[in-house]
Amino acid sequence: MIKQRRRGRVIAVRTQVVFGDPAVVTARLAQSPVSNTINTRFVERDNLTQRQQNRRLTRRTNGFSKDITWLEKQLWLSLAYYHLILPHARLRTPLPAPEPTLGTGSLRRWRPSTPAMAAGITDHLWTVR
Template sequence: MPHEEVLYGIVHKTRKNGRITDVEIRAVYGALEEMQAIIEQSPVSNTINTSFVERKNLDIRQKNRRMTRKTQSFSKSPEMHDAQMEYTIAFGNFCQRHRAHGMSPAMAIGITDHIWSIEELMSFEA
């Protein structure tokens, strides 16, 4: 069971002949009203949508050779794949400066006060 503060909603699109005929928004965890209240505060979107997730998936595919399409660098075991995914996500959150904000995502939410080096990331013990 996820943490009680987790809000998780899904967008279900119904298609007919390749065209979207209906869009249904559902809450998986948390209340839909609570999700909508938070999203309405966003300067970039006023509804639950998949564009942010798709953008994050693109970032991960670009940074992680194992996730690119038609690659010879595929993961040979689920454990190694998971480890590489964790490294890729941690690198993006702690070691890369966001162009628009001038800081890493970890800095933006107050987890750290500086951009981490690769050495810092690799030597961190959780």
């Protein structure tokens, strides 16, 4: 995304594919249910989520890694947690019929879902043991 500015204000925005084939990128964007244009807000939102969940990526902190291998291990762990374990409210799917819970609470009407479940990579919530 290339922004043209005049006096500190954006007056024009032009997109340019840097990695990959532009035809493939255009075809994939056409299939997207979210957006049909290249936009940086998705990348910035993901960066913020990673910073919030991984202390080693937080700015101005003493939770840093002295060795790159430990940073990489922590990064993979936080990515796996986000995509495989943590249910996202916006990705939940309705159940065909309400199910009773183990307690005396109201019936369960939604099936929790993770990004990996929504993408069809897995069919269940994972756990950490």
